[in-house]
Amino acid sequence: MPDTTPPAAPGEIAVAVQGVHKQFGELVAVKDLDIDIRAGEFFSMLGPSGSGKTTVLRMIAGFEEPSAGRILLHGADVTRAAPFDREVNTVFQDYALFPHLSIAENVAYGLKVRGVARGARAGLVEEALAQVRLEHVAGRLPSQLSGGQRQRIALARALILRPKVLLLDEPLGALDKQLREEMQVELKQIQREVGITFIFVTHDQEEALTLSDRVAVFNDGRIEQVGSPREVYEFPETEFVARFLGVTNLLPSPLSLRLLGDPQVHSLRPERVRLTDPAAPVEEGAVAIPGTVAETVYAGPHTRYLVDSADGTRFIAERQNAHTPRVGPGIARGDRVSIRFDRGHATPIPGAVPAAAAA
Structure with missing residues (x-):
């Protein structure tokens, strides 16, 4: 932009x-x-x-x-x-x-x-x-x-x-x-x-x-x-x-094409990634990917989650710790979750070369 x-x-x-x-x-x-x-x-x-x-x-x-x-x-x-x-x-x-x-x-x-x-x-x-x-x-x-x-x-x-x-x-x-x-x-x-x-x-x-x-x-x-x-x-x-500039999920060309229908490389910030129950209905305009929580990192005001999708792609999600103190956030290592984000939250990177073009 x-x-x-x-x-x-x-x-x-x-x-x-x-x-x-x-x-x-x-x-x-x-x-x-x-x-x-x-x-x-x-x-x-x-x-x-x-x-x-x-x-x-x-x-x-x-x-x-x-x-x-x-x-x-x-x-x-x-x-x-x-x-x-x-x-x-x-x-x-x-x-x-x-x-x-x-x-x-x-x-x-x-x-x-x-x-x-x-x-x-x-x-x-x-x-x-x-x-x-x-x-x-x-x-x-x-x-x-x-x-x-x-x-x-x-x-x-x-x-x-x-x-x-x-x-x-x-x-x-x-x-x-x-x-x-x-x-x-x-x-x-x-x-x-x-x-x-x-x-x-x-x-x-x-x-x-x-x-x-x-x-x-x-x-x-x-x-x-x-x-x-x-x-x-x-x-x-x-x-x-x-x-x-901070932490991001870089969606390479093949993944962007599969999830978004756009072959450009995309940037998806962790605060825009939601982890939900796999059985929950998918919201309109959202992308849903099954995954497993590989690690949780508590950082005071927020917790960072490393989540592996079924095809081996690692996603990073962040959640503000807005829950009541002494009550856990309810997501733990090994949990199966649905990785979700709104399509509009993944932004194309114009300077990145798609895999097909690079080849």
Whole structure:
């Protein structure tokens, strides 16, 4: 499914990456890349290690030069410009706070380097700390703050310089799961309040879906798909996107043809698969396949079931644990069930090659 986000009006492109290629010796890290990132959006670059996403971020920041192509910031060509000549700033995973300076001094450091007078700095520091809701820690040292607080201070230090684009290189990667999820909400709220373009690099699929207005899914130096979180999850354009973004059941061409009458490869998300009594009547528009539960995996809010159909195909189903506590879900390993899903819930993958065509 194509990206259906309304196109930006002329002049609303914050970052344009045009035909960018990056090679390190024999290694090709980025291959003929084109991206338009809109002003004011939260744009995530998602992909596994080595997919090229961090290299693209570093080229936008000016830490690396493209081997070919060009990079525009609000229409200005900055391909060969030094990092300090670009109206961007970067937040890293390791915070990079000065341990001997107070929080206020850390936040003010960039202004001091730029020669902003002490009196003017004080008001700007207070405003920046208010944006990340940490005015009360101005006099403390970094060692006296939690990991989440230090990350927000790093964000305040970047925002105080009023960049047109803020680059974030896996800034939440060092935090534990609960704190990372809390910071995701904080980060999105801050981005909406300041209205600055955020470009966020992550390998965490859930993080990208939670935070982003749009996501670019990277693989092997190229972009596989760009779209809203809903688009890339619900309508993957390649098998890689379907597999990388969460868990899915890939229905190969012969199975799709038999079950759906369509030879295209289809993606069927586990939350759309129902396990019912084999004797229950089949709902209109549904597909029903006999199967046996091979394994159950309890994961707190939901349980995942691995189910083998009669022809040996393994399906994954997920069920929310909405049953009364202390009462089991009623499905156990070895149970015979009917695997069911609505035909419309299996979405074709246009970039996947059907088995007949591949042969």
